[in-house]
Amino acid sequence: MSQTPRAASINHRTLVGQQRRERTRHKILVAALKVFAQKGSEAPVIEDFIAEAGIARGTFYNYFSTTQELLQATLVWLGADLIASIEHEIGALTDPLLRLTTGARLWLGRAACDPTWAAFIARPEFLDALPYDSVFAPVMDDLQTGRQSGLFHFPDTRAALSLLTGTLLIAMRTYLRGTPYPEYDTDIVRIILQGLGVAPDRVATVLAQPLPTLRRTPMSLKSN
Amino acid sequence: MSQTPRAASINHRTLVGQQRRERTRHKILVAALKVFAQKGSEAPVIEDFIAEAGIARGTFYNYFSTTQELLQATLVWLGADLIASIEHEIGALTDPLLRLTTGARLWLGRAACDPTWAAFIARPEFLDALPYDSVFAPVMDDLQTGRQSGLFHFPDTRAALSLLTGTLLIAMRTYLRGTPYPEYDTDIVRIILQGLGVAPDRVATVLAQPLPTLRRTPMSLKSN
């Protein structure tokens, strides 16, 4: 029952040491949660860009001074492209339900055939950085118009936009790991429309519409 | 009206130069899309962790050798915590609808009061890294059970999971910019349930249930 002082001392030292170690480790984990939340875990270096583009180190600096500047240019280029390609197809349509459905299907179709584009878009930090007015404002318009005309039923347009973009985002990320099953893209659109409160018969009708093909080459393959 | 050959040559050279410039610039943008898609745009430095944790530079390396190792440990820790805290509250419940609804509401509640946790969880790269079996498998179970008992109506469980997690993810990111409007969290749950094909009267009933409080201290504040 009693221990020699030495043994006790060793045990006590060991115990205290372990507790201290555990406390420090925990401090680091709490800090890490915060830091990773703010910054992600990996950043590209100039080398990555020049290797991928097949150009020389110095050439890069003839075009962009910093990685941030390049990111900005990429976002602008991408935003313009998004609007150009999607709006080009649905610009002529007036029915909000058909516009949203077609937009979502085109979006998913591109994700399926251009993983690089999908991987970029599906990073919320980049999604957030897209110009709201030209990318999301039209969607909000469609949601509101469609709700007023009784096509949609949902408690709030902002919640509806969350459902729409969130589900598409996860779907795109799902595609990055390979198509889960043949009808996944249709099911995604279907469940989104159900979430927006569209009547089942309307869902069937709108999904029966032919889908225009996005005439754009995948961005990651375009040589010019 | 006519030009000297020299002038023509200059124009031609200028034109060729501009085209070359444009082509190189485009090459870089295509490369950038790919690289940013793979790596994000910003990475933390060790300094960030030690400043946040209030420890010395060397101490960090007594616990973790690389940022990747720390990230891994953080994910494991977080995964365990998620299960422990959520399951603790809904473990006693058997109704799949009530379980999902309560889980989603608790999740949103935590996001509202612990932005650091939300910001970490709402990074899809981290969300993807969470242990599927312990975090998402139970949700899949509830979706399937509920569908079989006629509570839910949706085309496929995987699509339903996409809607659920995607909408919650966007909602969490929305909270990071401030609560958009008082009823946002309720509306998000409401629209998710609508998306899962829950009958409107059941939605009202389940939302009337009292919400157990998550007794956990926010992770970013926990001292031990």
Add this chain to the structure above:
Amino acid sequence: MSQTPRAASINHRTLVGQQRRERTRHKILVAALKVFAQKGSEAPVIEDFIAEAGIARGTFYNYFSTTQELLQATLVWLGADLIASIEHEIGALTDPLLRLTTGARLWLGRAACDPTWAAFIARPEFLDALPYDSVFAPVMDDLQTGRQSGLFHFPDTRAALSLLTGTLLIAMRTYLRGTPYPEYDTDIVRIILQGLGVAPDRVATVLAQPLPTLRRTPMSLKSN
């Protein structure tokens, strides 16, 4: 026969670049020769000592403050041990030839059975650091005495010491890679004596003498 300016320019640039690279590489090699000559290539860290000794970090500092201090103490300890062990055996002998031969054979015998000791001794930087007076002065004495009495024939005692220590050093290093052949140690002593100008019949006689066993435990094994 003529090249386009562009091709010429590229070739020239490439050529200039290669030459510059080669010049820089050479500059580094020249510097490296000098630096390695002064410092060797690897240094131990405290961790090495405590791991080997099986003690705690702090304990080390209860005994030695710096690596240099430890090295000094090691050299002193080793020097004392060398003298104690060798002199103990040959102290009673008066014949310079027998003394040198016995010393060399004992030295080689220890090298064969204690590689750690041999590896330490056979580093010229440590050999140089041994106290000259107690380790080499007696040898010089034997060489001089033996030369005066007609046992040895060589142009200069310093050259003779070079031959003796150099050959033994290489022999010790040879043992570190395993005994080359059974009679190697005897041959080494034989060739040294021939180098010192000892008459062949005397070589045979002195090698026929029985060799006292070094009663010392190998240093690297001694527990106390």
Add this chain to the structure above:
Amino acid sequence: MSQTPRAASINHRTLVGQQRRERTRHKILVAALKVFAQKGSEAPVIEDFIAEAGIARGTFYNYFSTTQELLQATLVWLGADLIASIEHEIGALTDPLLRLTTGARLWLGRAACDPTWAAFIARPEFLDALPYDSVFAPVMDDLQTGRQSGLFHFPDTRAALSLLTGTLLIAMRTYLRGTPYPEYDTDIVRIILQGLGVAPDRVATVLAQPLPTLRRTPMSLKSN
């Protein structure tokens, strides 16, 4: 004559303490012997190389990734140079005695005029690392040929090589502390030849041969 128990206890404790101290100290010394034997006592830092070469920190890493890699390159370069310079002078000679003697004298001559080179070569760890086939195999050939033709008399070629390289190594290290006396280099060659069992008159003859000058600039001074 008798002591109080307390005093006895104190003495005993003191004694036990001293013994423990001595035992720990000894453990460290034994460990130190082993560690120093394996690693030497000092290693260069990158700063040493770049300061010596007069280049920037980053430039170093454009050429070599680690100190070990640089050491390897230095050894390769040195080996090639050794063969080129020595073989160039003795390549035309056929008499093994003359070849060995000339080689040894050139080697010593270079050591006298290029201390950096000597200091590098005279580190046995580097000497060991030189490519055996191109550096030592030719010497072994000369020893064997000369022995068969009756020029040399020694018990074994491997022992003879030990004597040759060992004596030269110590001679080179001796030069690093300044020329000991004017005839030292000749005496070293003389005593080596005696060790190899060369007849005295032959020694005199071969040493009378004129020595070709090594036309090579000292490596440490070569600009390209």
Add this chain to the structure above:
DNA sequence: AATGAATGAGGATTCATTCAT
């Protein structure tokens, strides 16, 4: 306009040393 060797500041990592237990 393109190139890539050289640069050095900044960030990563090691390791000698301290000190509370």
Add this chain to the structure above:
DNA sequence: GATGAATGAATCCTCATTCAT
């Protein structure tokens, strides 16, 4: 006296940036 967690200075290494060609 022994321990080992914590420390931060020293060192290593990367990588954004420049610039001569």
